[in-house]
Amino acid sequence: MSASPNDNGIDDIDQRILQALADNARISLKELAQAAGLSSPSAAERLRRLEERRIIAAFTIDIDAAALGYPLQAIVRVRPLPGQLHVVQHIIQDTPQFVECDKVTGDDCFIARLVVASMAELDTILDKVAEKAETSTSMVKASPVKRRLPPLSRGR
Amino acid sequence: MSASPNDNGIDDIDQRILQALADNARISLKELAQAAGLSSPSAAERLRRLEERRIIAAFTIDIDAAALGYPLQAIVRVRPLPGQLHVVQHIIQDTPQFVECDKVTGDDCFIARLVVASMAELDTILDKVAEKAETSTSMVKASPVKRRLPPLSRGR
């Protein structure tokens, strides 16, 4: 009956709740309860605990950048020039077309995702970054894995 | 009164709705209406149209991978060996620790995000990929820009 070393305390019911919310975060508690095989109050309590445990970090929306007028996406690797790391970080944070940025180990200090309306806009933004960093840019052609949940159970 | 060339049809009210939902996708229509300065029925209609226009692609959750038992994240650049592109794509799709993958231009065919429980698990997964592709892996140390909305208005 003891939990395995990798047990994260997520049982089958929690898994169904997380998957249902990942598919539609605005689902009603009643539907969520049905998906999980519980009554509404039980589902509400499970949900409350998943938030409390910080397993659910946020309820949010996926925006279609193309539908908003940004048909192009790029992944940019950024290596700041000596002494320019913080400056570069602020440029990225202050440029709203950068919708995601990770600070990583290795030659590239940052790997960031950029959405733009046109190649001209991309050029303008990269010219600005290039004053303080070397960059290497790859245009996104497709996304074979869209953001998905990690494996939910371990060692059960 | 004519719209600018870059107008995407998102007015101030839509912007407030999108931002409120990005902050909490489970907010009630009543609260959403308050955030937008509308009545509940009006907010419901705006929301319906944003979904219909596919500007809102999905309501979803952000999971804290660390809280689920995956404290390590990596960004992996993947260059499949000749003839192995589809094989590599399937390996990535079938390995649930890859939570995101983009197909890009340039030397690297894929750029993917990986969550793992340990360096040993990372090693196992990368060994598997390395049979069919060259890889370059960067560990994520921090995320200065968490997933955020692109600029919502253009040329107003």
Added chain:
DNA sequence: GTTGAAAGACTTTAATT
């Protein structure tokens, strides 16, 4: 396209197992 009111549906609380 927006408002306000009413009917209906959902959520939450509290008592119970």
Added chain:
DNA sequence: AATTAAAGTCTTTCAAC
């Protein structure tokens, strides 16, 4: 921890502007 029932709240519809 889960269930039922009831009270409270929210959502949706519809008539009106």
